[in-house]
Every structure is written in structure tokens, then in C-alpha cells.
Ligand SMILES: Nc1ncnc2c1ncn2[C@@H]1O[C@H](COP(=O)(O)OP(=O)(O)OP(=O)(O)O)[C@@H](O)[C@H]1O
């Protein structure tokens with residue numbers, strides 16, 4: 111079922127938490143709300159669930175405005191960050207509760223619960239109480255409770271944040287598989303960009319209660335709409351250099367770099383240039399498209415080496431090299447910028463200055 | 468062969484158990500003595516040296532209390548008193564105590580649970596200070612409340628009825644029960660209620676099926692408090708009630724002291740019978756209390 115948000119606003123007292131959110135979650139897609147802590151992701155998700163009042167705007171489920179609909183009538187399921195299992199019920203009763211309160215016959219409940227438990231590999235835990243489960247097992251029970259009812263819309267609020275790093279990676283793949291099995295529209299909340307990039311069909315990047323950019327992971331990564339998105343997505347984070355656009359070159363400190371053709375040519379415009387550590391390369395000597403600095407830090411990441419180069423204006427740039435690249439602390443380093451892989455942002459607004467192609 | 472270390476450990480354990488047993492014995496001694504006295508015939512109660520384990524076991528004191536039959540012809544030169552004796556009223560008082568304890572506990576728990584739920588889940592003016600103010604009453608000795616309360620009972624024409632005690636006990640147990648339930652409810656994450664709402668439960672179902680079972684340890688703790696206060700109260704029972712028929716155990720048992728003759732065996736049997744229901748209740752509830760606390764975890 112398609113979910114559509116139309117100019118959604120939320121205020122807590124005088125504080126505006128969400129501003130004019132317009133989003134369409136296409137039917138059966140996996141959409142992630144991504145943003146730093148406190149940007150209003152949970153609040154938005156709770157509004158979709160019907161747990162939070164809507165200050166202004168409309169929420170549509172398909173052809174229907176659901177603003178006034180009680181949570182139980184929305185045919186949604188939600189996985190809470192804290193899992194929120196019913197502590198006094200066994201896993202079996204936790205899983206079956208949603209069916210039980212809706213008056214499903216006992217035999218059907220048993221079948222459904224056992225099917226879900228098998229899929230999630232928790233069938234040996236059915237008679238335990240939540241307190242007797244590990245974090246990962248609780249998380250599965252919470253997922254199972256949401257899956258058992260075959261909801262139209264599946265809401266998840268940072269379901270992986272309480273798990274250890276390894277389990278998190280495994281669960282990413284599993285969640286994605288469940289999504290495909292479940293055939294529901296999934297709305298997933300996280301502050302972890304890697305989670306968002308690996309699992310989503312679409313990502314809405316949020317900041318300060320505003321959607322900064324909405325697109326596929328590839329779009330968001332390769333064409334960030336503004337400085338915030340550019341800095342938030344990608345690891346290690348994008349490098350930024352402040353300077354000025356002049357005659358299709360970017361003047362920074364005492365150097366300059368060639369720029370791609372811009373949609374609207376600008377001159378003497380203050381701008382910020384962004385480049386990912388993966389998009390920089392090493393030049394054997396100084397040239398038209400390089401800036402020179404000295405190596406100030408080398409970090410081995412395993413298969414790669416992260417090298418930090420300090421420029422003359424004391425600004426530090428990081429560049430990712432192969433692990434076997436030879437680098438020496440304090441040595442000169444010529445950074446080559448590929449004009450096709452640069453991102454230019456207006457310094458004032460922070461918005462992208464689009465290239466012409 | 469035991470090594471030195473094993474010997475040392477055995478000695479240490481033995482010492483530990485001996486001291487634990489000693490302490491337990493000292494703590495329990497009054498109860499043990501009461502039990503022992505209640506099982507002795509009158510001739511043995513004042514025997515020197517005193518016996519801890521009765522030489523002859525008798526249930527005549529219990530029989531007297533439970534059947535209300537008089538026992539005075541056993542006890543030497545005295546003649547049976549002409550009026551009714553405390554023993555005749557024992558079962559009556561026992562039932563009265565049970566009624567007022569159960570009644571006041573039930574009322575306190577129902578009100579305090581609902582109040583605590585409202586205080587933690589709904590927004591209205593003053594909701595954050597009510598729990599703290601509710602404790603202020605306990606800073607004042609209850610003797611100060613008794614007479615105003617008594618005057619109120621007179622107005623309500625409830626004096627000398629069990630209702631006066633039920634309401635009196637509610638008035639002293641409710642604030643603390645409410646505070647306790649409030650503290651407990653506050654620790655129940657709101658998400659589990661929201662999860663239930665999404666799962667399809669109505670507000671009432673959420674309260675019945677999710678909140679109440681989760682709050683059970685708190686409810687039990689509050690009930691224990693309310694029951695102890697009501698069951699052990701002497702002051703209210705003494706002031707509010709004046710007919711023998713409506714007395715509660717605590718006040719009633721004091722009547723065994725009246726006159727020149729104190730029947731210790733009877734008195735001790737009464738004490739034991741007073742203690743037993745509470746002790747049984749505790750043992751039954753304690754398990755729930757602990758089990759409930761263990762199951763409260765929500766986060767990983
Ligand atoms: N009930 C409330 N009353 C007042 N302010 C609130 C309330 N709930 C949330 N807020 C505020 O709204 C903002 C957004 O909160 P929200 O929980 O949606 O953030 P979030 O994006 O989910 O963050 P996180 O990643 O830390 O979970 C925060 O600044 C928070 O302080």
C-alpha cells in the first residue's frame with residue numbers, strides 16, 4: 111500500500127519538530143528515513159503509526175486519509191527500538207497477541223505463530239519469557255510479532271541499534287529478505303547511513319525536521335543535494351574545501367582546480383568544493399589539476415589505507431589508497447582532483463551547484 | 468584425606484551456619500515461645516525451669532478460641548466469670564479483621580492503581596506533584612488524624628461499624644499505595660502499551676492484558692503494605708469501635724489482659740492464630756513478587 115505524506119508538520123508546544131514533510135512511500139518498497147539523532151525520524155514514524163497527533167498536514171494510506179484513524183485500524187506493524195515485548199507473556203503469546211485480540215481462532219494463531227517462529231529460527235524459544243532471551247533473540251521476537259499479522263505497512267524504528275556489530279550485518283540481509291517475503295511497504299528509521307545504503311530502495315535524508323533529499327541510495331551518494339547530505343552520506347566522510355569559482359576554475363588558497371561545465375556558469379561565487387576520499391588520486395608530480403600538501407596521518411583500514419594530507423592553508427584532506435601504496439609521514443603528496451567527481455555547493459545556501467551534464 | 472584448605476573451608480562454613488542459626492533463633496524466639504506456650508497445659512506455663520518444648524502437648528487453647536468454649540474450670544480456685552469472655556468472641560473478631568483488611572486493601576489497590584496509571588499516562592495540571600504530596604501525610608503521627616477522622620465517622624454515622632475501619636484504613640494506606648504504584652507504573656515503558664495498541668488492543672484491553680500483569684509485582688507490594696497496616700492497626704480499632712461484636716483482633720486480644728487473671732495460654736494461641744494468615748500470605752505472595760521483578764526487562 112502506498113503511503114503519502116502531505117505537508118506534515120509537528121509541533122511540541124512551541125517547538126517545531128517537523129516542517130512541511132512531503133514524501134511518497136511507493137507500495138512494497140523499502141524506504142529509509144535517515145538522519146542524525148533528534149532530527150524527528152521517530153516522531154514522523156509514530157505519526158504514521160497513529161501514536162502521535164498530527165499538528166498539520168495529511169497522511170494517506172492508498173486513497174484514504176488516515177489522520178483520525180486509530181493505530182489498530184491502520185493494519186500496520188511496528189518494531190520498536192526497545193523491542194517493547196510484553197514482559198509477562200511467553201514468546202508464543204507475544205507473537206500471537208495481535209491475532210488473539212483480533213479474535214482469530216486459536217488453531218490459526220498456532221499455525222501462524224509457528225510458521226513465523228520457524229522463519230525467524232526462534233521456534234525453540236516459544237515457551238520462554240522475554241527476560242530470558244538475548245538481545246538478538248528479542249529482536250527476532252519483535253520482528254516476528256510484527257510479521258505474524260501480514261500488515262500492509264511495516265514500520266521499524268532502529269531495530270538493529272541494540273545489536274552487536276556482527277549480528278547487525280547479518281540482520282541487515284535478513285531484514286531485506288523479510289521485506290521481500292512480506293510484500294508490505296516498509297518504512298525503516300535509522301541514523302546509520304551504511305544500513306540505509308545497503309537495505310533501501312529509497313532514502314529520505316532528514317535534518318532539523320526537514321527532508322533534505324529523497325532518492326535512491328545511488329542518487330544520494332553520487333548526487334548529494336546539499337552540504338548536509340554530502341557530509342552525512344559516505345564513509346570516510348567527504349572532504350570539503352572553501353574557495354571561489356572563477357573562470358571555470360576553483361580557487362583555493364594559493365592553488366586552483368579545473369571545474370566541470372556548470373548549468374549556470376558563475377564567476378566570483380563563494381563556494382564549497384566536496385570530494386570523497388575514494389575519488390581523489392595521487393599524482394606523481396604537481397600539475398593543472400592537483401593540489402600539494404604533506405602527509406600528516408596514515409591509517410591502515412585493512413584492504414585500504416586512509417591518508418590524511420595537510421594543505422598549505424592547514425586544511426586536511428583524506429584520501430583512500432590501496433593498502434600496499436607507499437606513503438611516508440611528512441612527505442609531499444600531490445592530490446589529483448577528477449573534475450567529473452567533484453561536488454560544488456553554494457556557500458550561502460549549502461545547495462548543490464549543478465554541473466551541466 | 469582432607470587437605471588443610473578443605474578443612475579450613477569446612478570449619479568456616481560450619482561457623483557460618485552456626486551463627487546464622489543462632490541469629491535466626493533469636494529473631495524467631497518470641498514466635499517460638501508464643502507457639503510453645505500456646506501448646507502447653509496451664510500447669511506447665513509457669514513451670515520452673517521453663518520448658519521450650521512442651522512436656523505435654525495440648526490443643527485446648529486453640530479449641531477454646533475456635534469453639535468459643537470456656538476453659539475456666541481447669542484453672543484452680545477461680546469461678547467462671549459471669550459475663551461473656553474474650554475467647555467467645557475470637558472467631559468473630561478474626562472474621563472482622565479479615566473483612567476490614569480485605570476490604571480496605573481492595574479499595575486502596577483499585578484506586579491507587581487507576582490513579583497511578585492516570586498520573587503516569589495522561590497530561591493534566593498537577594500530575595507531577597500529586598505523588599510527592601501524597602507522602603506528606605506520613606510525616607504526621609496518625610494519632611493526630613484519628614480524632615478528626617472519628618468526628619467525620621460520627622457525621623457519617625459510621626462509628627462502631629466495620630465500614631468506619633475500612634474507610635479509616637483506606638485513608639492511611641491509599642497515599643502510599645498510590646505513590647508506590649506511581650513509581651512502578653513510571654518504570655513500565657510506554658512502548659509496550661503502544662505495541663499493544665498497534666497489535667489491535669483497545670485502551671481497556673491494553674490496561675487489562677498488558678499494564679496490569681506487568682504491574683503485578685507493584686500491586687503485590689502495595690497490597691502487602693496495605694494488609695500489614697490494616698491487620699496490625701490498634702489505634703483506629705480502639706477509637707472507632709465500641710461494641711464487642713465489631714472489634715478487630717488487635718483490640719480484642721488486649722481484652723485477654725482485663726481483670727485479675729491473664730490466661731497466657733489463650734493469649735499466646737490467639738497471637739499465633741493472628742500471625743498465621745499473614746505468614747501464609749507472605750510466603751505465597753513473595754514468590755510472585757520476585758518472579759515479577761525478574762521478568763520486567765524490556766531492552767537488550
Ligand atoms: N513528547 C515530546 N515532547 C517534546 N519534545 C519531543 C517529544 N518527543 C520528541 N521530542 C523532540 O523532538 C525531536 C525529535 O525527536 P525524535 O525522537 O523524533 O528524534 P529521532 O530523529 O528519532 O532521534 P534518535 O535518532 O535519537 O532516535 C527531539 O528534539 C526531541 O527532543
Ligand SMILES: [Mg+2]
Nearest residue numbers: 151152153267
Ligand atoms: Mg528515534
